[in-house]
Amino acid sequence: MRKLIFITLVFFFSTSFSWANEEENPIEILFPKADFLNEYTARIPFKVVDQLIVVEAEFLNQKGNFIIDTGSERLVLNKVHFPKGQRLTRKKGETTGVTRIIDQPYERKLSEFILHNFNLKNKKSDVIDLSHIEKSKKMHLLGIIGYNILKDYEVFIDLYLNQITLSRVDKNGDKLDTKVYAETIMDSLDFQLRRHTIVVSGFVNDKKVRFALDTGAEFNQLNKNSHQKILEKFRPMKRLSMIGAGNKKIRVLAGKLYGFRLNDRIGVGPMYTIVTNLRKMNEAYGTSVDGVLGFEFLKYKRTIINYKKEKLYFMKSPIFSP
Known part of the structure; x- marks a missing residue:
């Protein structure tokens, strides 16, 4: 089945x-x-x-x-x-x-x-x-x-x-509690807030992309109409049936996206990703994006979101002993 x-x-x-x-x-x-x-x-x-x-x-x-x-x-x-x-x-x-x-x-x-x-x-x-x-x-x-x-x-x-x-932050995005984190913040990244959507810029195969950061996305997503150089970094694994709008079944291609990086310092991957049409997604987000970063991204990056400053911070991850 x-x-x-x-x-x-x-x-x-x-x-x-x-x-x-x-x-x-x-x-x-x-x-x-x-x-x-x-x-x-x-x-x-x-x-x-x-x-x-x-x-x-x-x-x-x-x-x-x-x-x-x-x-x-x-x-x-x-x-x-x-x-x-x-x-x-x-x-x-x-x-x-x-x-x-x-x-x-x-x-x-x-x-x-x-x-x-x-x-x-x-x-x-x-x-x-x-x-x-x-x-x-x-x-x-x-x-x-x-x-x-x-x-x-x-x-x-x-x-x-x-x-x-x-x-809690003030109108400028400064924390009212200044001693929140015991861990070290390793890096930061500016984002654009488009209506309610966090949009980050990055690169796949040296092509610039815009991705929405969405904690409610179970899967990373990539627009099937992306540039060929971007799609070259996607390795298909299998097709999945998903329940989309109106409880309609849709078929999507699932695999891994390689070579995604936010900038010269911050890279991620490979990440499990589905390739699909993002037209409806873009309507909901209120802006056009090339893809979506969801759970698959967040599990690699301990991420802090500051909406007022339009900034992401990435916390240092633990180093595991062999």
Whole structure:
């Protein structure tokens, strides 16, 4: 039986709604396993579920899981667990993000959202049916934590220790807690923030490329319409069936991408990658990219994201004794 893989790349592209009553009590999300170092910094352990970064949380009197997803524009709540409970008013516009299989999303305005003791005022969440992800990943999925929550922090994603560190920053991106990391930062890289998308420049076979950094991407992805010199560095291994938009099966070519580097100092690879059409992905990201760096990149690079400074930092990795 041919293996099917769900990709959590969902395109929100339909009518959204606003809650009519915006005067709500503060809404709090709790991370029962987190270590709160002080009022500005929290270390939250995560588990990896099919190459997705998942944290345990309590939210609106429910216990479950949230996916950490830099490619999602907003906080996303699973409509299965948070059904409509108040009169909704229609809102014009579209919603974008990385979970791309959507059924009539609507919007809830949170007058005050509390990340434990971190207050985030006037946040919005999309309420979407995520049951397809919940079933395929076999977990109780409450939602997805995206850009509009993460942007107020410096975010350290550590796949060596399986923990995410959130440290509050000021308007300039400077950490309010100056003693967050015991480890050494080895390198840094500027990125461009295109709407909510982190875009890094790099090279494959000396051809310049632009890749989105997306913690919600289970697989690295490369545009099948890339320059031939780029595709020459891709070594195909097999074809996979994946579930794409509208639960339609799509066939993709899977293999390894060699020779990717961010600059003269920072190289990575080879990385498992799929080759596919990124047109819909580009629409969701709000910019054109040649590929996506996801879990496969993050497992090699202990990465810190600072949205305000538009900068990535790479932490020193442990040296293992033979």
